[in-house]
Amino acid sequence: MSRLEPGQPAPAWTLPTADGKELSLSDLAGQKVILYVYPAAMTPGCTTQACDFRDNLAVLQRAGYAVVGISPDSPEKLAKFIEKEGLTFPLVSDESKEVLTAYGAFGEKKLYGKTVTGVIRSTFVLDERGVVELARYNVRAKGHVASLAKQLGVGLPAA
Template sequence: MSRLEPGQPAPDWTLPTADGGQLSLSDLRGRKVILYAYPAAMTPGCTKQACDFRDNLAILQDAGYAVVGISPDSPAKLAKFVEKEGLTFPLVSDESKEVLTAYGAYGEKKNYGRTVMGVIRSTFVLDEEGVVELAKYNVKATGHVAMLARQLGVELPA
């Protein structure tokens, strides 16, 4: 499994969204992008992480970042997640896991001491041209947005 490194071009993608449309990475050119990969909508950790991004979205957007979540969930499940949690940023569905794999965010991982295949909770920060600025793997759901904001020099409220 290959992992992305800063300076590499991010693999392009076009994926279905929770609202029934499609979103492409190329649609976001000209903006900095935080793309975060999470295992499953409506699970405790993924909900906490998504709500953390939601609650800090205006600050991240003011700093010039668009936020996009990606998981192998179906668009229908993502739509329920958006509605239930009031999420205000796009979620894209990668049911084939091709994009997650291309980003190094799908593969072997440890889960309760067992090695399993699955989504590796990861975050990628891409510049306005789609080049990787930051690639973080095996991130924790709790406190991740605050840690990311510090690394990006974005001040979040205490």
């Protein structure tokens, strides 16, 4: 499994959204993008992470970043997740896991001391041309947005 490195062009994608439309990486050209990968909607860690992005979205947007979440969940499950948690950024569905694999975010990982195959919680920051500026793998759900914002030089309000 190959991982993305800064300076590489991000793999292109077009995926279904929660509202039944499609979103492509090319639709976001000209914007800096935070693409975050999470294993499963409506699980505790993924809910914590999604709500953290939701709660800090305005600050990230003012700093010029669009946020997109990607998981192998169906568009229908994503729609329920958005509604339940009041999420205000797009979630895209990669049920085939092709895009997750292309980004190095699907494969072997350690879970409770065992090696399993699954989604690797990851975050990618892409520049306006779709080039990887930052690729972080095996991130923690809790505190991730604050850590990422600090690394990007974006000041978040005190909690």
